[in-house]
Amino acid sequence: MTTEDLLMRIRLLEEENIRCKEIIREQMLEIQRLKGSGNPRGAGRKPADEKWIASFSEFIRMKEENCTREEIMQKLGVSRATFYRYQKLFNETNGR
Numbered sequence: 001m002t003t004e005d006l007l008m009r010i011r012l013l014e015e016e017n018i019r020c021k022e023i024i025r026e027q028m029l030e031i032q033r034l035k036g037s038g039n040p041r042g043a044g045r046k047p048a049d050e051k052w053i054a055s056f057s058e059f060i061r062m063k064e065e066n067c068t069r070e071e072i073m074q075k076l077g078v079s080r081a082t083f084y085r086y087q088k089l090f091n092e093t094n095g096r
Contacts, residue, residue, distance in 0.1 A: 059086045 001009075055076055062072045073083050 056086055056089070059083075060090060063087075063090055 055078070058076060059072060062075065067075075069080075069083055072078075073080065076082075078086070
């Protein structure tokens with residue numbers, strides 16, 4: 001093979017590489033679309049982030065002060081289900 005042939009081959013391979021990368025990118029986008037990015041409203045449980053930790057810490061403080069369920073729910077702005085989830089976690093961590 002001549003130098004020209006090798007340069008032509010390199011150019012063809014580079015073009016093929018670009019096409020393959022584009023196909024991979026399109027396939028990754030399709031995979032993400034099929035998996036879904038959650039639901040459109042963003043409903044559902046969120047991971048334990050700083051906001052959750054702060055809310056649960058406040059729950060613990062209020063439980064130790066013997067606040068009522070309604071007081072805790074109102075102050076934290078949480079649902080009854082969240083209150084009972086916090087309660088369960090509180091009881092598990094305090095050996096109750």
